Amino acid sequence: MQAQQNEKLSLLVDDELDAVQELSLLKTVQQDLELQAKLRRYALISQAMKTEQCSVASPDFAAKIHQQLKQEPIYFLPRKKNDKVFHKAALAVAASVVLAVVWVSASKWQKQTLPFAGVNQIAQRSVQADQMNAHFKEYLQAHDKVWHVNNDTGVQSYARLASYQKK
Known part of the structure; x- marks a missing residue:
């Protein structure tokens, strides 16, 4: 039974199981801590064989991070006002000034060409x-x-x- 479970874990890591078998194996792994550890080891071995680079994290790595995030204090700081409104208004004023300058220069140019x-x-x-x-x-x-x-x-x-x- 144990050898059969180990073989199924190996096939799961290699993605050679069908969907029904994967689902039943994952339900079994979810309830058994020993199978979870073996699945992590097999996944680590598969990664090391494929990429020749390996990074190992402790089994409770995610739980520790989650716990530390819960202990972090929460700061309710006022948000900085969005400067996009100011930039849009400045852009509109600049466009108006450019339009006025073009209009005035065009009228002066016309007067100069036909004095x-x-x-x-x-x-x-x-x-x-x-x-x-x-x-x-x-x-x-x-x-x-x-x-x-x-x-x-x-x-x-x-x-x-x-x-x-x-x-």
Whole structure:
């Protein structure tokens, strides 16, 4: 019986058992401390044969670590505030400043490339206004028969022609 258990442990370490046999063997190993020690030894031997490096820990290594963790004091320290919010706000401000600088420089550049654009527009408007005034004067002359609209210097206006003289 013992030899058969040892052989099954060896097959388990070599991963040569089927799932049903592995499950029954692991249940048996879980209840027997001697089989647990043998399984650890077989696993250690298998590791040493495969990798030629071996590290041995005491059987109660994990239990000792667990016990020490339970004895550690628990500190409830305030957490440091997350600086991500500050970084995001700083990034947003920087992006806004860059956008404003680009907008201002683009408008200044446009004014520098076309320094007399405003003068040209005013000149075009005055030419258009003169043309409109000329058309308006022609209209008044054609329909009203009034010569003072023409701004002729030889003709006096109605206000000068009509006068009142006292005796």
